[in-house]
Amino acid sequence: MRDFYGTALANPLMLGTAQYPSPAVLEAAFRASGAAVATVSLRREAGQGQSFWQIIKGLGVPVLPNTAGCHSAREAITTAQMARELFETNWIKLEVIGHADTLQPDPFGLLQATEALAADGFEVFPYTTEDQVLAARLLDAGAKVLMPWGAPIGSGLGLNNRYGLRTLRAAFPDVPMVIDAGLGLPSHAADALEMGFDAVLLNTAVAQAGDPVAMARAFALAVQAGVVARRADPMAPRDMAKPSTPVLGKAWL
Amino acid sequence: MRIEVNGDPQDITGPTLADALTELGWAQARVATALNGDFVPKSARAQTELKQGDRLEVLAPMQGG
Numbered sequence: 001m002r003d004f005y006g007t008a009l010a011n012p013l014m015l016g017t018a019q020y021p022s023p024a025v026l027e028a029a030f031r032a033s034g035a036a037v038a039t040v041s042l043r044r045e046a047g048q049g050q051s052f053w054q055i056i057k058g059l060g061v062p063v064l065p066n067t068a069g070c071h072s073a074r075e076a077i078t079t080a081q082m083a084r085e086l087f088e089t090n091w092i093k094l095e096v097i098g099h100a101d102t103l104q105p106d107p108f109g110l111l112q113a114t115e116a117l118a119a120d121g122f123e124v125f126p127y128t129t130e131d132q133v134l135a136a137r138l139l140d141a142g143a144k145v146l147m148p149w150g151a152p153i154g155s156g157l158g159l160n161n162r163y164g165l166r167t168l169r170a171a172f173p174d175v176p177m178v179i180d181a182g183l184g185l186p187s188h189a190a191d192a193l194e195m196g197f198d199a200v201l202l203n204t205a206v207a208q209a210g211d212p213v214a215m216a217r218a219f220a221l222a223v224q225a226g227v228v229a230r231r232a233d234p235m236a237p238r239d240m241a242k243p244s245t246p247v248l249g250k251a252w253l
Numbered sequence: 254m255r256i257e258v259n260g261d262p263q264d265i266t267g268p269t270l271a272d273a274l275t276e277l278g279w280a281q282a283r284v285a286t287a288l289n290g291d292f293v294p295k296s297a298r299a300q301t302e303l304k305q306g307d308r309l310e311v312l313a314p315m316q317g318g
């Protein structure tokens with residue numbers, strides 16, 4: 001498995017910490033998922049920040065702070081600087097949002113912020129689209145990991161553009177890539193890993209399930225299946241049928 | 254002086270950002286600060302002087318996806 005800025009993950013799953021019915025369910029779901037990274041954010045201190053930090057520390061996994069909600073490179077850069085101090089990590093899940101309805105990345109702001117943050121010693125995980133040209137520019141700017149979306153954040157649609165994602169994966173075979181956002185089902189996660197992506201990042205699919213802990217377990221099984229399947233070298237799909245039962249020796253009836 | 258703290262007007266004595274955090278009860282809290290949109294590292298808080306109308310953001314760890 002490709003590593004992430006020198007960190008190898010025991011499981012190819014990164015799990016968000018938002019939208020759970022309670023802190024207890026968050027903890028139980030996180031453990032059931034076997035996730036190797038916890039994503040977190042920064043918000044105005046209103047009294048809950050300190051206890052939340054204790055819960056996160058207790059999970060015992062690396063944290064990946066995000067710049068969620070930032071709509072400009074400047075906002076994202078300042079947020080990243082604050083996150084580095086607060087969470088004591090150089091990792092940053094860089095989101096520069098370009099559109100309010102789709103929450104799709106603003107490619108221009110994303111590139112600008114990636115350049116500035118990489119130069120400042122950050123280890124950038126840019127939340128991007130499947131655009132291959134943008135991917136190349138982000139890598140040139142200093143990103144060593146890419147986080148292409150599966151589908152818009154919170155949509156649960158799965159891998160929206162399989163052709164684009166397959167092409168991106170093939171174009172940069174050595175770059176660690178995480179499918180971030182839009183996954184709704186464990187089968188979507190297995191799908192991403194079967195296609196050769198190195199990890200998946202999700203939140204809503206677990207947190208908003210009727211039973212988040214059970215769904216977390218289902219994702220744990222799915223990512224395992226995906227990894228094993230990828231290593232087993234999947235067959236190539238074909239358009240026409242091909243009999244699996246031998247034709248030779250069939251009776252003349 | 255009157256400044257804005259996390260979007261709300263607050264009267265503080267100051268004069269530094271570190272003093273303001275103490276006044277607001279966040280001296281020991283795990284928080285990160287930004288003044289008028291620029292990050293102020295913890296190590297610079299005691300040397301950062303505030304002025305009337307400044308916008309201070311005090312952020313804490315929070316749930317995120």
